[in-house]
Structure formats: structure tokens, C-alpha cells
Amino acid sequence: xxxxxxxxxxxxxxxxxxxxxxxxxxxxxxxxxxxxxxxxxxxxxxxxxxxxxxxxxxxxxxxxxxxxxxxxxxxxxxxxxxxxxxxxxxxxxxxxxxxxxxxxxxxxxxxxxxxxxxxxxxxxxxxxxxxxxxxxxxxxxxxxxxxxxxxxxxxxxxxxxxxxxxxxxxxxxxxxxxxxxxxxxxxxxxxxxxxxxxxxxxxxxxxxxxxxxxxxxxxxxxxxxxxxxxxxxxxxxxxxx
Amino acid sequence: xxxxxxxxxxxxxxxxxxxxxxxxxxxxxxxxxxxxxxxxxxxxxxxxxxxxxxxxxxxxxxxxxxxxxxxxxxxxxxxxxxxxxxxxxxxxxxxxxxxxxxxxxxxxxxxxxxxxxxxxxxxxxxxxxxxxxxxxxxxxxxxxxxxxxxxxxxxxxxxxxxxxxxxxxxxxxxxxxxxxxxxxxxxxxxxxxxxxxxxxxxxxxxxxxxxxxxxxxxxxxxx
Numbered sequence: 001x002x003x004x005x006x007x008x009x010x011x012x013x014x015x016x017x018x019x020x021x022x023x024x025x026x027x028x029x030x031x032x033x034x035x036x037x038x039x040x041x042x043x044x045x046x047x048x049x050x051x052x053x054x055x056x057x058x059x060x061x062x063x064x065x066x067x068x069x070x071x072x073x074x075x076x077x078x079x080x081x082x083x084x085x086x087x088x089x090x091x092x093x094x095x096x097x098x099x100x101x102x103x104x105x106x107x108x109x110x111x112x113x114x115x116x117x118x119x120x121x122x123x124x125x126x127x128x129x130x131x132x133x134x135x136x137x138x139x140x141x142x143x144x145x146x147x148x149x150x151x152x153x154x155x156x157x158x159x160x161x162x163x164x165x166x167x168x169x170x171x172x173x174x175x176x177x178x179x180x181x182x183x184x185x186x187x188x189x190x191x192x193x194x195x196x197x198x199x200x201x202x203x204x205x206x207x208x209x210x211x212x213x214x215x216x217x218x219x220x221x222x223x224x225x226x227x228x229x230x231x232x233x234x235x236x237x238x239x240x241x
Numbered sequence: 242x243x244x245x246x247x248x249x250x251x252x253x254x255x256x257x258x259x260x261x262x263x264x265x266x267x268x269x270x271x272x273x274x275x276x277x278x279x280x281x282x283x284x285x286x287x288x289x290x291x292x293x294x295x296x297x298x299x300x301x302x303x304x305x306x307x308x309x310x311x312x313x314x315x316x317x318x319x320x321x322x323x324x325x326x327x328x329x330x331x332x333x334x335x336x337x338x339x340x341x342x343x344x345x346x347x348x349x350x351x352x353x354x355x356x357x358x359x360x361x362x363x364x365x366x367x368x369x370x371x372x373x374x375x376x377x378x379x380x381x382x383x384x385x386x387x388x389x390x391x392x393x394x395x396x397x398x399x400x401x402x403x404x405x406x407x408x409x410x411x412x413x414x415x416x417x418x419x420x421x422x423x424x425x426x427x428x429x430x431x432x433x434x435x436x437x438x439x440x441x442x443x444x445x446x447x448x449x450x451x452x453x454x455x456x457x458x459x460x461x462x463x464x
Binding site: 136152169172 | 397398413
């Protein structure tokens with residue numbers, strides 16, 4: 001399958017065919033999910049209306065992690081098979097993942113202020129999401145840190161691979177660090193099952209967020225591909241330079 | 242002499258020729274530690290618990306600051322090309338770099354630490370766990386620094402970029418290191434073991450990643 005998709009123009013043909021259906025999925029599930037989440041779903045009996053932020057917060061957190069796994073896989077494909085598309089995909093995923101990580105932190109802070117009385121708590125989950133955000137920024141800076149764009153591909157892919165191994169260790173160490181200092185966890189882990197009235201909008205929003213992620217990544221791969229083509233054209237003898 | 246030891250010896254000799262850099266690094270370490278009381282205030286009730294973390298943060302910054310141009314000279318004068326053609330290989334070369342860098346940065350820092358511990362009022366009973374954790378931690382940080390220096394080699398903003406790459410990945414070393422340094426249950430605490438485990442992972446990982454990154458850097462500069 002990878003060989004089949006390895007051809008950039010074939011990949012783009014498939015991606016373009018998927019593009020509009022994905023946009024449709026994003027808009028439809030997103031609209032229904034937001035409507036159900038903001039107007040229909042009941043307010044939580046403890047948290048009131050602030051609970052509605054989970055319809056943005058949870059999908060963002062999922063996608064921040066999803067993007068990080070994607071980055072690691074792209075890194076693997078690039079280092080092992082030197083596949084240019086894997087590099088483009090990683091470059092396309094990184095800023096999207098970073099924005100979702102930032103969105104997770106911001107929505108979490110907005111929820112934390114009324115609930116915990118503080119914008120920020122050095123809780124294990126918050127801290128590891130913050131570090132994941134920094135990791136994304138490091139990846140972007142490294143991929144674009146060289147005079148020739150392609151020169152950054154290999155180091156960035158290697159960084160993604162190192163992150164694949166190290167970020168779980170970071171997560172583990174942060175959990176360890178926090179549990180020693182704060183015995184009671186503020187976040188309920190796997191608490192009581194969510195009521196269907198809240199679960200339906202959440203699932204819809206998750207679907208919408210994944211489709212949206214795919215839409216953004218396809219758009220970015222397209223523009224990166226176009227950018228590369230322009231650069232090659234300009235560098236060709238008889239080009240503009 | 243094996244090529245590996247020759248490489249270590251060469252780097253040590255270069256470090257000896259530039260021994261002023263070592264002094265700069267140590268002064269940097271001492272100054273960061275001195276900044277903590279200045280920022281926090283001289284109240285010993287607040288300051289004393291912060292002694293061990295202050296030493297760790299200063300060590301982290303001082304070690305990583307030394308990595309800015311670890312491979313730059315070797316790339317420029319063609320040494321790296323010779324290494325990749327020789328039977329030493331880039332992986333062993335990276336490990337040799339790590340060892341010589343630790344001997345010229347980590348070790349002096351470790352020797353300096355008891356003096357800092359006195360200045361920060363750290364009780365002598367805490368010295369053994371602190372020094373052992375710092376020994377393993379500084380070796381781990383050195384390996385991370387080798388990864389960062391190899392990845393960022395040839396980039397436009399070497400130093401700042403390296404810090405951005407390495408500091409998030411240094412979190413486990415910092416957490417387990419500070420916990421092991423302050424452990425109450427003897428020198429061999431669970432945190433020290435975890436610190437050792439992180440170090441072992443880095444020991445396996447760093448030469449491979451550095452070699453892979455330097456290999457591309459080396460072919461690219463030839464273009």
C-alpha cells in the first residue's frame with residue numbers, strides 16, 4: 001500500500017478526491033455536535049455550563065496526541081525509506097498538532113479558572129501537554145532551521161523518532177513527579193460513564209475534529225508540494241534566478 | 242591505540258588547548274546558582290529547600306550551553322569526512338565526543354558541586370545522593386546534548402534551537418534527578434534507578450541518532 005501511495009501525484013489524486021467529503025463531514029458533524037453540545041446537552045450538576053468546554057477540549061487533546069503519533073510515524077518512514085511525502089506530511093502535521101495542543105491548554109485554562117480557581121495548575125496532564133507543545137515547536141523550528149528547506153528533513157525526522165521514544169518517558173516521569181507532590185488527582189480518570197446526552201455531541205465533535213485535522217493536513221501538503229515545485233522551477237537553468 | 246581512544250584523546254587535547262572555555266563554563270554554573278538567592282531573597286527558610294533544585298537547573302543549563310558548536314569545527318576542517326571514511330564510524334565518534342565532553346564539562350562541574358552545596362546550606366548527609374544523581378544525570382544530559390548538537394549542526398540558529406530541542410526531552414532527567422538527590426531512603430532510591438534507566442536508554446539512542454544526523458549533514462555539505 002505504501003508503494004502504491006508513494007507516488008506524490010497519485011497520492012494527491014486520492015487526497016483531492018477525499019478532500020470535499022472530508023470538508024462535508026467536518027461541517028455537518030461539527031454543526032450538529034456543537035448544537036447538541038451547546039444547546040441540547042444538559043449542564044453538569046456540579047460544573048454547570050462550564051462543562052460544555054469538553055466538546056472542544058477533549059477533541060483538541062486527542063488530536064494533539066494523534067498528530068504526535070503521526071509525526072513519529074512520518075519520521076520513521078522518512079528515516080527508513082527516505083520518502084519525500086513522509087517529510088511533507090510531517091511538516092504539514094506539525095503546526096496543526098501544535099495548534100491543537102495550544103487549544104487544549106487554552107480551553108483547559110478557561111475551564112480551570114472557574115473550576116479550580118486557577119488558570120494553571122502544575123498537574124501531570126497539564127504539564128505533559130505543555131511539554132508536548134514545546135516538542136512540536138522544537139520540531140517546527142528544526143525542520144525550518146536550515147538555509148535549504150530539505151536539509152532540515154532528516155534531522156526533524158530523527159527528532160520525531162527520538163520524541164516517539166522519549167515523550168512517553170516524559171509523560172511517565174511527570175506522572176511520577178506529580179503523584180508524589182499532589183496526592184489527590186484533580187482530574188477524574190475514567191470516572192463514571194458519560195450520559196448519552198453528553199456522549200453523542202462529544203463523539204460527533206471527535207469525528208468532526210478528526211475530519212478537520214485531515215482537511216488541514218491535505219491543504220498544507222498541497223501547498224507545500226506546490227511550494228517545492230515552484231522552488232525547483234526557479235532553480236532550473238532558464239528559471240527566474 | 243584504538244581509533245576510539247585516539248578520538249577521545251584528540252578532543253581532550255583540544256579542550257586542554259582551549260582550557261579557558263572550561264573556566265567560562267564553571268563561572269556560568271556558579272553565577273546561575275548565585276542568581277537564585279538574589280532572586281528569591283536571603284531568607285533561609287525559603288532558600289534552603291531550593292538548594293538542590295538550584296544546583297540541578299544550573300548544571301542542566303551549564304552542560305547544555307557547552308554544546309553549541311560541538312561538531313562545527315570537525316565539519317568545517319574536514320575531520321568528520323575522515324571519520325566517516327575511517328573504521329571508527331560516526332556512531333563511535335559521537336560516543337567519543339560525548340565522553341570527552343563529559344570529562345571536560347560534566348566532571349569539573351561535579352567537582353565544583355560540594356562547594357556550591359556548602360554555599361546553599363545543603364546538609365552533608367544529602368551530599369552522597371546528590372553527587373551520585375548528578376553524576377548519572379550529567380552523563381545523561383551530555384548524551385542528550387550530543388543528540389541536539391548533531392541534529393542542529395549546520396542550522397542557522399544553533400544554540401537557541403538546540404535548547405528548544407533538548408530541554409523538553411531533558412524533563413525525565415531533571416525530575417528523577419532532583420527526586421533522587423533529595424531522597425530520604427538511602428543513596429540507591431527508586432528514583433536513582435529510574436534515572437539510571439533513562440540514562441541507559443539515552444546511551445543506546447544517542448550514538449545512533451547522532452551518527453544518522455551527521456551522516457546526512459556530511460553528505461549535504463559536500464553538495
